[in-house]
Amino acid sequence: xxxxxIIFLLLGCCYPVSGQKAGQALIDSLLSEIPRAKNDTxxxxxxxxxxxxxxxxxxxxxxEYSKTGLKLATAMKWERGIGVFITYIxxxxxxxxxxxxxxxxxxKGYVIQKKADDKANMTSTLxxxxxxxxxxxxNFTKAVEYYLAALKMAEQTDDKYMMGNTLANISNxxxxxxxxxxxxxxxxxxxxxxxxxxxxxxxxxDREVGRSMSNIGNIYVDLKDTLNAGKYFRKALPLLxxxxxxxxLANLYTYMSLIYPRDSPxxxxxxxxxxxxxxxxxxxxxDAINNLGNIGVIYLDKVREGSPSLGISxxxxxxxxxxxxxxxxxxxxxxxxxxxxxxYFKGPLAELQAIRGDYKNAYLNFRDYQNVQDSLYSxxxxxNIAGLEGKRExxxxxxxxxxxxxxxxxxxxxxxxxxxxxxxxxxxxGLLYWQNQTRKRANIQLLRLNSELDEANKIKxxxxxxxxxxxxxxxxxxxxxxxxxxxxxxxxxxxxxxxxQKRITExxxxxxxxxxxxxxxxxxxxxxxxxxxxxxxxxxLFGYIQKFFVSETRISFxxxxxxxxxxxxDEDYLKTIMQNLTNNAVKALAxxxxxxxxxxxxxxxxQVILAxxxxxxxxxxxxxxxxxxxEAEIGIKSGLGLHVVRDLAKAIACKISVQPNSGRGMEFRxxxx
Numbered sequence: 270x271x272x273x274x275i276i277f278l279l280l281g282c283c284y285p286v287s288g289q290k291a292g293q294a295l296i297d298s299l300l301s302e303i304p305r306a307k308n309d310t311x312x313x314x315x316x317x318x319x320x321x322x323x324x325x326x327x328x329x330x331x332x333e334y335s336k337t338g339l340k341l342a343t344a345m346k347w348e349r350g351i352g353v354f355i356t357y358i359x360x361x362x363x364x365x366x367x368x369x370x371x372x373x374x375x376x377k378g379y380v381i382q383k384k385a386d387d388k389a390n391m392t393s394t395l396x397x398x399x400x401x402x403x404x405x406x407x408n409f410t411k412a413v414e415y416y417l418a419a420l421k422m423a424e425q426t427d428d429k430y431m432m433g434n435t436l437a438n439i440s441n442x443x444x445x446x447x448x449x450x451x452x453x454x455x456x457x458x459x460x461x462x463x464x465x466x467x468x469x470x471x472x473x474x475d476r477e478v479g480r481s482m483s484n485i486g487n488i489y490v491d492l493k494d495t496l497n498a499g500k501y502f503r504k505a506l507p508l509l510x511x512x513x514x515x516x517x518l519a520n521l522y523t524y525m526s527l528i529y530p531r532d533s534p535x536x537x538x539x540x541x542x543x544x545x546x547x548x549x550x551x552x553x554x555x556d557a558i559n560n561l562g563n564i565g566v567i568y569l570d571k572v573r574e575g576s577p578s579l580g581i582s583x584x585x586x587x588x589x590x591x592x593x594x595x596x597x598x599x600x601x602x603x604x605x606x607x608x609x610x611x612x613y614f615k616g617p618l619a620e621l622q623a624i625r626g627d628y629k630n631a632y633l634n635f636r637d638y639q640n641v642q643d644s645l646y647s648x649x650x651x652x653n654i655a656g657l658e659g660k661r662e663x664x665x666x667x668x669x670x671x672x673x674x675x676x677x678x679x680x681x682x683x684x685x686x687x688x689x690x691x692x693x694x695x696x697x698x699g700l701l702y703w704q705n706q707t708r709k710r711a712n713i714q715l716l717r718l719n720s721e722l723d724e725a726n727k728i729k730x731x732x733x734x735x736x737x738x739x740x741x742x743x744x745x746x747x748x749x750x751x752x753x754x755x756x757x758x759x760x761x762x763x764x765x766x767x768x769x770q771k772r773i774t775e776x777x778x779x780x781x782x783x784x785x786x787x788x789x790x791x792x793x794x795x796x797x798x799x800x801x802x803x804x805x806x807x808x809x810l811f812g813y814i815q816k817f818f819v820s821e822t823r824i825s826f827x828x829x830x831x832x833x834x835x836x837x838x839d840e841d842y843l844k845t846i847m848q849n850l851t852n853n854a855v856k857a858l859a860x861x862x863x864x865x866x867x868x869x870x871x872x873x874x875x876q877v878i879l880a881x882x883x884x885x886x887x888x889x890x891x892x893x894x895x896x897x898x899x900e901a902e903i904g905i906k907s908g909l910g911l912h913v914v915r916d917l918a919k920a921i922a923c924k925i926s927v928q929p930n931s932g933r934g935m936e937f938r939x940x941x942x
Contacts, residue, residue, distance in 0.1 A: 320338060388426055443455065516550050518546060520556045537567050857888065
């Protein structure tokens with residue numbers, strides 16, 4: 270039977286004592302603080318710590334301070350403290366081997382802890398209930414069930430101290446089930462966790478590491494590997510001596526006695542040393558009883574392997590000592606209800622009785638040994654324990670699968686987030702690029718508009734310079750003649766007056782014409798002015814021209830519209846164009862005998878063509894340049910007529926073509942459609 274790890278419960282507090290002290294020195298320091306405690310809460314916590322340490326030194330003292338602490342917690346109505354001390358009393362009963370009372374108090378304390386949702390202490394109680402179940406009835410299946418429940422809760426709260434202890438206890442179950450390899454696996458897991466406690470600076474972590482190393486040595490003893498057993502025992506010894514863990518030291522000496530050969534004096538020496546220490550700490554401890562049985566076996570081995578020269582007297586002495594220790598171990602195991610230990614030591618007792626010739630009792634004891642061993646270590650028990658472990662492994666795998674799924678979901682969300690972020694970056698870069706291109710286009714447009722504005726300003730300047738000249742001359746002549754006529758009418762002869770009047774009239778007419786052309790051209794240059802198109806009778810256009818030039822009696826006008834055609838355009842724009850072209854033709858025919866102007870309308874396909882034909886001297890290419898090129902200069906002599914015609918025709922989408930008339934004169938065509 271192996272020593273089980275008993276867990277001490279927590280109240281989650283700090284104590285005004287040095288963390289460097291341990292064992293009796295720590296207990297004395299804690300006891301000195303109790304009379305100086307400022308309130309009952311501190312007193313309760315100090316009693317709890319004193320009980321903690323006494324569990325490793327003197328279980329009866331642990332019981333005493335647990336009961337005192339329970340009275341204080343009950344007076345305070347502190348439920349959590351009540352739950353802790355009730356389970357401490359159960360723990361003390363467990364140490365004394367009174368397992369019936371032990372389980373009663375554990376269950377009572379667990380109900381209180383569950384009500385308070387005190388998971389840390391619930392974990393401890395479950396672990397201790399497993400140890401009690403194992404010791405009380407050797408019910409390994411039930412014990413493992415409690416241990417695994419405690420381990421699961423410890424893992425949920427990341428309580429490494431509890432995880433180490435529950436793993437150590439599961440390791441002990443496998444030792445009891447004669448499965449040392451599996452036991453060793455759990456023992457090393459417990460050691461790894463307890464070493465983390467040392468690195469984190471946890472209180473009493475060295476003691477827990479020492480206990481783990483001692484337990485691993487015990488397992489190597491069962492594996493008959495005395496070399497590794499001794500190695501771990503030597504590592505555990507200084508740690509347990511340092512922390513004054515008498516309970517663990519007694520266990521260590523018990524198992525150290527097993528690694529030496531049967532004839533080695535150290536074997537009986539360590540066993541007797543363990544007996545002495547167990548008598549001081551807890552003579553009813555399972556390992557104390559095992560040690561008694563082991564001493565009985567050591568004395569029996571001296572007889573079985575002794576030489577003939579051993580002597581009858583010494584032989585009988587060894588047999589008497591062996592029987593005494595074996596019977597004491599069997600009796601105490603029976604007292605504690607440890608069926609496994611009781612039956613185990615009946616085996617060597619049966620052998621001893623056989624040596625003495627008491628075959629009847631030897632047979633009875635051996636039969637009890639065989640029956641119990643078959644029952645305790647049956648395949649059914651092993652299957653049940655394996656089933657519990659398998660169930661836990663499945664739960665752990667399911668949990669790991671769930672964690673993996675959560676990680677995959679998190680990675681998926683992260684990828685989506687990164688893609689969204691990348692998309693936003695691309696969108697921002699695209700937006701910046703679009704803004705840059707838009708800005709470039711806008712800048713180009715602004716440069717073009719500025720250039721056009723500059724050119725327009727230049728044209729405007731030229732236009733007003735020409736306009737001022739064209740307007741100034743006839744106005745000046747008119748003003749001079751009026752002044753002359755008013756101030757010195759006698760100076761002018763009748764012929765001179767007629768000549769001056771003629772020139773003034775021509776200048777005034779020229780002024781009127783230029784003003785009209787200027788106004789029309791200005792109208793065509795308005796930025797937001799748009800022509801208003803509608804269907805117009807060509808005959809009405811011809812009638813307008815005929816009326817406008819009715820005073821030109823010297824020139825013969827004719828109008829031809831055989832198809833009674835219509836044209837869709839802006840009426841005012843077209844009338845102005847036709848008026849300017851007619852006016853230019855009138856000027857061109859000034860020196861032509863028998864002058865003629867003919868307007869005609871024809872249709873070619875979907876196009877309507879209006880043509881003006883004269884029989885004048887014609888027009889040079891330079892004079893026509895203003896009609897087709899916007900770059901043509903506006904000169905004093907050229908006037909504004911053709912510029913106006915060009916701009917207005919462009920506004921109403923009218924195409925203009927010019928060609929010499931057959932014979933003499935010019936022909937201007939206006940094409941629509």
